[in-house]
Amino acid sequence: MSAHATHGHGDDHGHSHPTPRTYLGVGVILFALTALEVLAYEVGHRPTWPLHGMVEPIVVPILLILSAFKFFLVAAFYMHLKQDSKLFSNLFVWPIVLAIALAMALVVLFNYWVKETY
Amino acid sequence: MATSVLEHRAPAMPHAHPKTGLWSWITTVDHKRIGILYGATAFLFFLLGGLEALIIRLQLTGPNGKLVDPDTYNALFTMHGTTMIFLGVMPLSAMFFNYFIPLQIGARDVAFPRLNAFSYWVFLLGGIFINISFLVGAPPDGGWFGYANLTSSRVIPSTAAAPAPGLNIDFWVIGLQILGIASIAAALNFFVTIVNLRAPGMKMLRMPMFVWMSFVVQVLLLLAFPVITVALIYLMMDRNFGTSFFMPDGGGDPIMWQHLFWIFGHPEVYILILPAFGIASEILPVFSRKPLFGYTAMVFSGIFIGFVGFGVWSHHMFATGMGPFADTFFSLATMVIALPTGVKIFNWIGTIWGGSLRYTTAMMMAIAMVALFVIGGLSGVMHSSAPADLQQTDTYFIVAHFHYVLFGGAIFGLTAGAYYWWPKMFGRLLDEKLGKAHFWLMFLGMNATFFPMHILGLNGMPRRVYSYPEGLNFEFWNLIETVGAFVLAFSFLIFLVNIIKTWMGPRNAPADPWHGATLEWAIPSPPQEFNFPKLPQVGSSVPQWDARRAAGGHLPEPALVSGEGIHMPNPSFWPLMAAIGVNLTLGSLLFIRQLPYWYGLTLFGAAWLFVSVYKWAFEPAH
Amino acid sequence: MAQAATASAGHGEIDEHHWTSTGLDTRKLAIWGFIGSECLFFASLIATYLVYRGKSLVGPLPHTESQCMMHGKMQACEAIFEIPLVTFGTAVLLFSSLFVVLALYGAQKGDRKMLITWLSATVLCGLFFVGMQVYEFYHFFHKGLGYSTNLFSSTFYTLTGFHGSHVTLGVIWLSTMLVLALRGKLPPEKALNLELAALYWHFVDVVWIVIFPVVYLMR
Numbered sequence: 001m002s003a004h005a006t007h008g009h010g011d012d013h014g015h016s017h018p019t020p021r022t023y024l025g026v027g028v029i030l031f032a033l034t035a036l037e038v039l040a041y042e043v044g045h046r047p048t049w050p051l052h053g054m055v056e057p058i059v060v061p062i063l064l065i066l067s068a069f070k071f072f073l074v075a076a077f078y079m080h081l082k083q084d085s086k087l088f089s090n091l092f093v094w095p096i097v098l099a100i101a102l103a104m105a106l107v108v109l110f111n112y113w114v115k116e117t118y
Numbered sequence: 119m120a121t122s123v124l125e126h127r128a129p130a131m132p133h134a135h136p137k138t139g140l141w142s143w144i145t146t147v148d149h150k151r152i153g154i155l156y157g158a159t160a161f162l163f164f165l166l167g168g169l170e171a172l173i174i175r176l177q178l179t180g181p182n183g184k185l186v187d188p189d190t191y192n193a194l195f196t197m198h199g200t201t202m203i204f205l206g207v208m209p210l211s212a213m214f215f216n217y218f219i220p221l222q223i224g225a226r227d228v229a230f231p232r233l234n235a236f237s238y239w240v241f242l243l244g245g246i247f248i249n250i251s252f253l254v255g256a257p258p259d260g261g262w263f264g265y266a267n268l269t270s271s272r273v274i275p276s277t278a279a280a281p282a283p284g285l286n287i288d289f290w291v292i293g294l295q296i297l298g299i300a301s302i303a304a305a306l307n308f309f310v311t312i313v314n315l316r317a318p319g320m321k322m323l324r325m326p327m328f329v330w331m332s333f334v335v336q337v338l339l340l341l342a343f344p345v346i347t348v349a350l351i352y353l354m355m356d357r358n359f360g361t362s363f364f365m366p367d368g369g370g371d372p373i374m375w376q377h378l379f380w381i382f383g384h385p386e387v388y389i390l391i392l393p394a395f396g397i398a399s400e401i402l403p404v405f406s407r408k409p410l411f412g413y414t415a416m417v418f419s420g421i422f423i424g425f426v427g428f429g430v431w432s433h434h435m436f437a438t439g440m441g442p443f444a445d446t447f448f449s450l451a452t453m454v455i456a457l458p459t460g461v462k463i464f465n466w467i468g469t470i471w472g473g474s475l476r477y478t479t480a481m482m483m484a485i486a487m488v489a490l491f492v493i494g495g496l497s498g499v500m501h502s503s504a505p506a507d508l509q510q511t512d513t514y515f516i517v518a519h520f521h522y523v524l525f526g527g528a529i530f531g532l533t534a535g536a537y538y539w540w541p542k543m544f545g546r547l548l549d550e551k552l553g554k555a556h557f558w559l560m561f562l563g564m565n566a567t568f569f570p571m572h573i574l575g576l577n578g579m580p581r582r583v584y585s586y587p588e589g590l591n592f593e594f595w596n597l598i599e600t601v602g603a604f605v606l607a608f609s610f611l612i613f614l615v616n617i618i619k620t621w622m623g624p625r626n627a628p629a630d631p632w633h634g635a636t637l638e639w640a641i642p643s644p645p646q647e648f649n650f651p652k653l654p655q656v657g658s659s660v661p662q663w664d665a666r667r668a669a670g671g672h673l674p675e676p677a678l679v680s681g682e683g684i685h686m687p688n689p690s691f692w693p694l695m696a697a698i699g700v701n702l703t704l705g706s707l708l709f710i711r712q713l714p715y716w717y718g719l720t721l722f723g724a725a726w727l728f729v730s731v732y733k734w735a736f737e738p739a740h
Numbered sequence: 741m742a743q744a745a746t747a748s749a750g751h752g753e754i755d756e757h758h759w760t761s762t763g764l765d766t767r768k769l770a771i772w773g774f775i776g777s778e779c780l781f782f783a784s785l786i787a788t789y790l791v792y793r794g795k796s797l798v799g800p801l802p803h804t805e806s807q808c809m810m811h812g813k814m815q816a817c818e819a820i821f822e823i824p825l826v827t828f829g830t831a832v833l834l835f836s837s838l839f840v841v842l843a844l845y846g847a848q849k850g851d852r853k854m855l856i857t858w859l860s861a862t863v864l865c866g867l868f869f870v871g872m873q874v875y876e877f878y879h880f881f882h883k884g885l886g887y888s889t890n891l892f893s894s895t896f897y898t899l900t901g902f903h904g905s906h907v908t909l910g911v912i913w914l915s916t917m918l919v920l921a922l923r924g925k926l927p928p929e930k931a932l933n934l935e936l937a938a939l940y941w942h943f944v945d946v947v948w949i950v951i952f953p954v955v956y957l958m959r
Binding site: 020023026027030034038040045059060063064067071079085087088091092095096098099102103106110 | 782787791827943953954
Binding site: 229230302305306307309310313314315316317318320340341342343344345347348349351352355359360361362363368369370371374378381652653684685732 | 762774776916
């Protein structure tokens, strides 16, 4: 499947296109990660479940890491950022960096150094 | 060989379909015509905003002013700010973006000509929408910053004790949403145009400085406008559907509005000023006959200003009590912005230093822009310090500061651009004598109006208050300000006279009247529809100077050519239709709560928009 | 293709009507710019949700039982979220991303059957997701969670509602593409039309990838 059509239509020459097999593989991983997220959630709030004590304090980091990984997989493979122009990656990554920074700043501004009456 | 435009001359006059009449303007997708439409519309709104300012000044001329009542006064300063920012300075900048970004990068049009027309029509209809509020007696009156919970008070339920507020703020909320759509569409268009349609050989670091600053502005628009969109949605919901996003009685926080507004609002300040910076950076080298000093430093300081501009928004909010850490952070970040701005000012001075200066009106406006912006910048650094700001906030000192940066900076820069580029746009040179008169009166009037505000502010005169009692020593400087404001208004009357006189006069502008450095001067004035008969090849950041040097100092006039074989985009009716759809859909939300049958109009508008977009998408673009 | 190379060489005839300085397609650049802009839109919505988390004055609350005003009197009411349903919706949306990328593959290779099969599957998944959300909203409403009930409800409905409207727009766009494909108007040289819609669709998907854990799973 790695052979190119004789005339290209994309602008990503010189890189190999992912194949349906890759897409499917990514899909399976995405599904598994989602299952892991829900599992972490369930274990984290059910005291009778195994490993509850260990998982409970780190549910949020687990969820964030898993979600970031899913985000990366979709962006890199399904949105073709892995083989497309770096410019597209920049157009996506920098706004995300700014978005995260602003969101974090707002959460911090509203939760620290403010009067109790808030 | 910088440009091959001049080689391709044909004796034939351009063949073109009839390009006159109202219909040709309604369906135009030509970036030059859209630029002119933007300019004409924005100038009218600018005059309207100026009129509002004059009424404000008349009211404040002496103590206990009786000209307008407090409610009218609130509406006047709200609409003055809103008009000048969203309907004056931004679209005036958009005029130059439209007309000169494609010319300066050597392109035949913007990336999406029909989207460009759509942006204009949405802007026009949105501007009319927000001003219709005057005619129905409900002009916005919550300040251009629309602070909650002044603005978020609920439309219903109302009781006799607390009657439902009018539609004033709703006009503002929806009007800004409509204008935001125009801005985002235009920003996306110019962003792609600059990235992708530069002429062969024009690397990013060969772009004219105006294009560079415009580029930063488009990025800021794309990243800042979504935030105000969300904030306005919340405000609309608070007013109409009883939510509590900004309502303390439901657990919400009015400070949240301030944060969201200023996360947009501070980048917005750079959106207003950076085009003027770019224009000054075009004019100063040309009339100093020296290349721009420190081109790369100018580029990166512009980018740095834009970038750090997202990290300083809370310096508008020191008075809200954010705590010492936040105050310190935002103070420092604000002070840091002074550094790249200082680099720019240093480089402008370096550019004219030792040059052979020609004091044309454009040049004088540009020099004044630098000087006046420095004053505004310095007072800006003064209130970057939180304790100092607590003394200055909500006084006329702040009003003085932002009028020095926005009038002294942005308006002087844009007017400089008008004098500089008028011959290119209309084939006629503006009268220099009238231009000088315009300049000196504008310069004097501007300083007489806004400088005393520093003094009044430090003496404690508060902003946004419709009058002041006698005996506070406010009388003298307020009188001077009013006189200054009328001098300012008179200077723009001279500008109007100059425009009319030039309009009636002969076409007297050569292709390159100023011996400019950039590509727009290589083609006839005004340019033909396709701009460049052949895409130019660019070898430096001053291609036209290269061509002039290669030609031994004298370039022949470029001839008009037939344009045979050049495919230009088809005119289209659908951008206007889509814009009407946007206005119907959003405008009908004005009555979203009181009269549910208006939902019918909303649905009708959405259907109209839907049909227009499909017609647009499936009509041949070329 | 390889236009950037021509540009730097700076000689030879260029195709003036298809010239781009980066060699990238202009429309694709635009959709990426738009996606970048949309990041800030959703970031603002998510940030508000996070800032107001736990600050609701009355119930119902997402994860815990609470006191809420129902039928005119305060009473205990159950937690709002039902994770199994939304997990199913999430999985469907994820699979729709896989399906649209397979459809695009088919479009680029000129495999009409592959294109139509997977594009139809994508549209169906999108419709299912929107249906799931409508059902969820309806269900929540009947548990006492109106739009203006508390800060949680307002921020939650606004955030997920705007996501849902993006999904709806995506469904309309992809359905248009499906109609074009059925009429044979989506040949390989026009696959870019589908690619643009697909990029938008993936973006809507990644936004949900953030919303799902941040809103539904963080207690």
